[in-house]
Amino acid sequence: xxxxxxxxxxxxxxxxxxxxxxxxxxxxxxxxxxxxxxxxxxxxxxxxxxxxxxxxxxxxxxxxxxxxxxxxxxxxxxxxxxxxxxxxxxxxxxxxxxxxxxxxxxxxxxxxxxxxxxxxxxxxxxxxxxxxxxxxxxxxxxxxxxxxxxxxxxxxxxxxxxxxxxxxxxxxxxxxxxxxxxxxxxxxxxxxxxxxxxxxxxxxxxxxxxxxxxxxxxxxxxxxxxxxxxxxxxxxxxxxxxxxxxxxxxxxxxxxxxxxxxx
Numbered sequence: 001x002x003x004x005x006x007x008x009x010x011x012x013x014x015x016x017x018x019x020x021x022x023x024x025x026x027x028x029x030x031x032x033x034x035x036x037x038x039x040x041x042x043x044x045x046x047x048x049x050x051x052x053x054x055x056x057x058x059x060x061x062x063x064x065x066x067x068x069x070x071x072x073x074x075x076x077x078x079x080x081x082x083x084x085x086x087x088x089x090x091x092x093x094x095x096x097x098x099x100x101x102x103x104x105x106x107x108x109x110x111x112x113x114x115x116x117x118x119x120x121x122x123x124x125x126x127x128x129x130x131x132x133x134x135x136x137x138x139x140x141x142x143x144x145x146x147x148x149x150x151x152x153x154x155x156x157x158x159x160x161x162x163x164x165x166x167x168x169x170x171x172x173x174x175x176x177x178x179x180x181x182x183x184x185x186x187x188x189x190x191x192x193x194x195x196x197x198x199x200x201x202x203x204x205x206x207x208x209x210x211x212x213x214x215x216x217x218x219x220x221x222x223x224x225x226x227x228x229x230x231x232x233x234x235x236x237x238x239x240x241x242x243x244x245x246x247x248x249x250x251x252x253x254x255x256x257x258x259x260x261x262x263x
């Protein structure tokens with residue numbers, strides 16, 4: 001199972017939109033996908049039309065808060081090939097709860113080991129913070145996709161996130177690969193084009209070739225509580241996320257096959 005954390009500590013940069021729509025498009029391409037909502041706001045859960053569970057133990061909160069959670073009792077089927085571990089407001093308190101807990105950064109990794117053969121991909125919608133839930137996601141992940149809105153303020157905010165990812169690679173997860181994805185891009189705006197060029201220059205081969213363009217259709221889909229593949233199939237927004245899903249499959253599964261040949 002490949003585990004992809006969708007991350008950025010800055011809100012409003014297309015993180016949740018990417019997590020939901022990448023998961024949905026991967027599932028439509030025949031991959032078995034689990035989406036984990038680690039954001040206390042639970043926007044990914046709402047985006048899929050799922051009510052937040054009343055009991056925090058039936059949410060993704062339990063995957064980090066508990067030593068041995070029953071992950072199969074938490075996961076909900078939401079569409080063919082697509083399941084969800086819903087978010088919960090209790091995630092906002094997870095740093096306090098685990099303040100003195102040993103090995104707290106690897107709890108999600110251990111929980112996901114229970115279902116390693118049940119899914120092809122796990123997509124994690126990280127919280128818009130650099131707290132313990134995001135560190136857990138990085139320790140569990142095989143890949144990170146950083147969503148970068150193509151404006152200078154959003155780009156400059158990446159430094160701390162990249163430092164955390166580097167620390168996780170050095171201390172806990174040396175195989176972790178970090179990609180960059182340009183989001184909410186306006187190709188006709190000079191400053192957006194400048195930031196896009198900077199992303200390509202700084203991340204080189206780790207910059208995704210796909211670009212997610214600015215479009216109101218994605219906002220409409222979230223209000224309608226549907227992924228873009230259902231709300232506006234064939235639209236520009238759907239084509240962007242379809243291309244992203246295909247690129248993820250190409251990059252991740254090509255890497256997986258290469259590793260299998262080496263071993």
